Amino acid sequence: MTPLKRKSNYFAGVRSGLRNEPYLLINLIFAGVILLVFAYSGFFSPVKDNYPVVCIHEKLTGEPCISCGLSHSFSLILRGNISGAYEWNAYGPRVFIFFAGQLLMRIVFSVFYLKYPGSGKHLIVYDIIISAMFFLVAFLPFMERIFTQLIDVGLKS
Amino acid sequence: MEDFTASTSQPREPLPGQNPRLPAGQNLGIAALITAIVTFVLSVIPCVGIIAIVPGIIAIVLASIGLSQASKNDSPRGVLVAGLIIGAVATIIAFSQIFVAGKIGDKFEKEWGGEIENVIRDVQKNVFDELEDANVSIKVENGDEKVEIKVGEGKADRQKELEELEEANSGINDTLKKKE
Numbered sequence: 001m002t003p004l005k006r007k008s009n010y011f012a013g014v015r016s017g018l019r020n021e022p023y024l025l026i027n028l029i030f031a032g033v034i035l036l037v038f039a040y041s042g043f044f045s046p047v048k049d050n051y052p053v054v055c056i057h058e059k060l061t062g063e064p065c066i067s068c069g070l071s072h073s074f075s076l077i078l079r080g081n082i083s084g085a086y087e088w089n090a091y092g093p094r095v096f097i098f099f100a101g102q103l104l105m106r107i108v109f110s111v112f113y114l115k116y117p118g119s120g121k122h123l124i125v126y127d128i129i130i131s132a133m134f135f136l137v138a139f140l141p142f143m144e145r146i147f148t149q150l151i152d153v154g155l156k157s
Numbered sequence: 158m159e160d161f162t163a164s165t166s167q168p169r170e171p172l173p174g175q176n177p178r179l180p181a182g183q184n185l186g187i188a189a190l191i192t193a194i195v196t197f198v199l200s201v202i203p204c205v206g207i208i209a210i211v212p213g214i215i216a217i218v219l220a221s222i223g224l225s226q227a228s229k230n231d232s233p234r235g236v237l238v239a240g241l242i243i244g245a246v247a248t249i250i251a252f253s254q255i256f257v258a259g260k261i262g263d264k265f266e267k268e269w270g271g272e273i274e275n276v277i278r279d280v281q282k283n284v285f286d287e288l289e290d291a292n293v294s295i296k297v298e299n300g301d302e303k304v305e306i307k308v309g310e311g312k313a314d315r316q317k318e319l320e321e322l323e324e325a326n327s328g329i330n331d332t333l334k335k336k337e
Contacts, residue, residue: 022183022186022187026187026190026191033195053204053205055203055205056204056207056208056258057206057207057254057258058204065203065204066203067203067204067205070202139202142203145203146201146203146206146250146254150256150257153257
């Protein structure tokens with residue numbers, strides 16, 4: 001068998017494996033999405049301030065929101081400027097750790113899933129629980145703000 | 158909970174020539190779940206929360222189509238239901254952000270809008286009052302010719318000066334020459 005043929009067989013095997021295993025496919029796609037987020041933060045520079053996404057909340061209300069400066073914060077973390085990242089958005093490093101942790105989790109859980117096929121269901125349950133807790137810890141200030149505003153608006157109207 | 162990992166206990170390698178296929182609606186379920194989770198993360202970030210409505214609706218539509226396919230073929234629905242629920246919750250959070258932003262915008266306009274208008278009106282009035290008594294001097298130079306208009310007093314003087322200039326120029330049509 002030629003190396004080229006062996007390689008194509010290998011990719012065909014990976015493709016069919018992914019088709020058979022939705023969990024692996026989901027992990028792969030999430031890892032890709034997280035890498036895209038990091039690529040966005042790495043590509044756009046906080047010095048040039050050339051970010052294409054603007055805060056819709058600020059546009060509508062005229063007031064900066066709790067998540068303003070998150071892109072700057074991510075970019076600065078990727079460039080090693082942690083104190084600058086805190087200045088731009090106090091919650092930036094926390095959210096960044098969530099994304100970085102998720103990327104790591106996608107890789108580790110996929111490897112475990114492949115290595116121990118019998119533990120698939122338990123592994124997914126652990127994944128859901130850990131990810132949900134991780135998400136709550138990282139995004140709690142944002143969720144708190146949204147619900148506080150909703151309650152305020154509800155009480156006033 | 159629906160066991161969508163049942164395939165782990167089954168042989169993973171498909172038989173030669175066999176095309177491995179997921180149960181009906183399962184591809185849509187995966188797409189819906191991924192879209193729903195991404196939407197959920199987006200919807201809790203106030204900066205981009207409003208945008209999350211679009212992928213939220215897409216997730217709901219995908220999950221609904223998948224569910225209808227799955228119910229026809231009696232396939233597992235775990236992923237589809239998860240996608241539908243997460244998508245629906247994310248869309249509700251995103252919609253709530255429109256509501257909050259709208260209310261804050263209204264409040265801002267009501268409480269601050271009037272004050273801003275008053276400030277602008279005051280500034281305008283001050284500028285006009287200042288200009289009323291200002292010394293205005295306009296100089297026009299065209300080669301050797303020089304024209305200078307000086308107004309040292311109030312508005313009435315400037316109006317008078319302008320009227321005089323208009324009268325003086327009323328008989329002159331310097332843009333068209335009469336044919337001889």
